[in-house]
Amino acid sequence: MIIPYSKQSISKSDIKAVTKVLRSDYLTQGPKVLEFENRINKFVKSRFSVAVNSATSGLHLACLALGLKKGDWLWTSVNSFVASANCGLYCGAKIDLLDIDINDYNISINLLEKKLEEAKKNNKLPKIIIPVHFAGRPCKMREIFRLSKKYHFKIIEDASHALGAKINNKKIGACNFSSMTVFSFHPVKNITTAEGGIVTTNNKFLANKLKILRTHGINKNKKKFLTKNPPPWFFEQVDLGFNYRMNDLEGALGISQLVKLNFFIKKRNQIANFYQKKLKDLPIILPSKDKNILNCYHLFPIRINIENSKKIRLKLFNFFKKKNIFVNVHYIPIHYHPYYAKMGFKRKDYPNLEKYYGSVMSLPIFPDIKKTQLEKIIKYLKIFFKKHKK
Numbered sequence: 418m419i420i421p422y423s424k425q426s427i428s429k430s431d432i433k434a435v436t437k438v439l440r441s442d443y444l445t446q447g448p449k450v451l452e453f454e455n456r457i458n459k460f461v462k463s464r465f466s467v468a469v470n471s472a473t474s475g476l477h478l479a480c481l482a483l484g485l486k487k488g489d490w491l492w493t494s495v496n497s498f499v500a501s502a503n504c505g506l507y508c509g510a511k512i513d514l515l516d517i518d519i520n521d522y523n524i525s526i527n528l529l530e531k532k533l534e535e536a537k538k539n540n541k542l543p544k545i546i547i548p549v550h551f552a553g554r555p556c557k558m559r560e561i562f563r564l565s566k567k568y569h570f571k572i573i574e575d576a577s578h579a580l581g582a583k584i585n586n587k588k589i590g591a592c593n594f595s596s597m598t599v600f601s602f603h604p605v606k607n608i609t610t611a612e613g614g615i616v617t618t619n620n621k622f623l624a625n626k627l628k629i630l631r632t633h634g635i636n637k638n639k640k641k642f643l644t645k646n647p648p649p650w651f652f653e654q655v656d657l658g659f660n661y662r663m664n665d666l667e668g669a670l671g672i673s674q675l676v677k678l679n680f681f682i683k684k685r686n687q688i689a690n691f692y693q694k695k696l697k698d699l700p701i702i703l704p705s706k707d708k709n710i711l712n713c714y715h716l717f718p719i720r721i722n723i724e725n726s727k728k729i730r731l732k733l734f735n736f737f738k739k740k741n742i743f744v745n746v747h748y749i750p751i752h753y754h755p756y757y758a759k760m761g762f763k764r765k766d767y768p769n770l771e772k773y774y775g776s777v778m779s780l781p782i783f784p785d786i787k788k789t790q791l792e793k794i795i796k797y798l799k800i801f802f803k804k805h806k807k
């Protein structure tokens with residue numbers, strides 16, 4: 418049997434929740450989406466939530482809601498999925514990428530500060546920065562927030578990996594240090610709605626803007642109509658929006674999955690602790706710990722700590738594949754993709770990322786993984802590293 422690097426966990430109650438919607442009046446956005454939004458607000462402690470059909474759509478709308486446009490700069494982590502940067506390009510903005518901290522693989526605060534100082538001199542300060550809570554480990558939000566006040570940029574948290582993660586006991590999504598936070602519910606994420614995402618915020622203006630943009634730019638609130646004496650069937654398009662709506666099947670699945678999220682996070686932490694304990698004597702660097710955060714371990718990235726790590730990683734990848742263990746590498750750096758490479762990014766400008774990407778591999782981690790499967794992974798790692806010592 419194949420062991421994937423990640424997989425959704427679907428129970429009978431999830432199936433029941435979705436089939437109930439199939440028998441109801443609403444298949445598109447309806448009461449279940451609204452209920453899901455309210456439950457997310459309650460869970461992360463945000464004032465507003467706007468559910469969408471993916472985190473990619475959520476990031477796009479969040480950029481638009483902050484007025485990102487041609488000529489502006491958007492900065493994000495070089496160690497992310499392309500969606501974290503694409504959202505800026507959709508708005509016509511220019512993209513710059515930030516090197517990571519080699520300790521937590523999130524954006525480096527020191528390097529960010531240096532880059533901001535340089536950008537200030539050149540009049541190229543970003544309008545928006547998107548920190549990415551990579552692998553479910555929160556970024557240093559307080560420090561990024563401090564810099565946002567000094568250099569006047571807005572923050573959108575890309576929390577695609579981080580539903581349930583905490584800093585100082587406060588959940589990511591509460592937007593204590595940002596304008597908006599975006600979560601993904603793609604199947605490998607901490608909970609799934611098949612495809613789906615949500616944007617949380619405490620700002621009413623932004624929430625309304627997101628709601629209008631998610632549905633073609635249409636306003637149905639009669640009190641705000643610009644047309645005088647509208648007929649009863651009337652609604653107005655007031656902006657150029659999209660069809661980015663979540664549907665009620667997805668909303669119902671989200672509600673049902675959310676009930677299990679604390680259990681999922683506990684399982685992920687147990688798996689991470691098991692790996693930490695069993696792998697500590699191998700020549701690999703395990704994710705570092707921080708007592709002030711709750712990591713929800715969407716991924717479990719390890720780094721091979723041997724010379725020639727690139728070659729050894731490839732060997733290990735193929736060795737695992739032969740044993741039906743499908744590990745992965747997160748991420749192909751954004752500027753390695755030909756679409757971004759042609760924008761002139763230089764690999765030497767990202768020394769920490771180079772060190773990281775040359776050695777990293779994501780081990781399987783998901784709530785339904787069996788102990789025997791974990792033991793199999795550990796066994797093969799030990800066999801492999803017997804042959805490949807320092």
Ligand SMILES: Cc1ncc(COP(=O)(O)O)c(C=O)c1O
Pocket residue numbers: 470471472473474497498500501549575577578600601602603613614
């Ligand atoms: C960091 C990050 N941002 C954004 C996305 C996009 O999420 P979605 O697939 O929900 O659009 C992903 C998905 O993998 C991601 O990992």
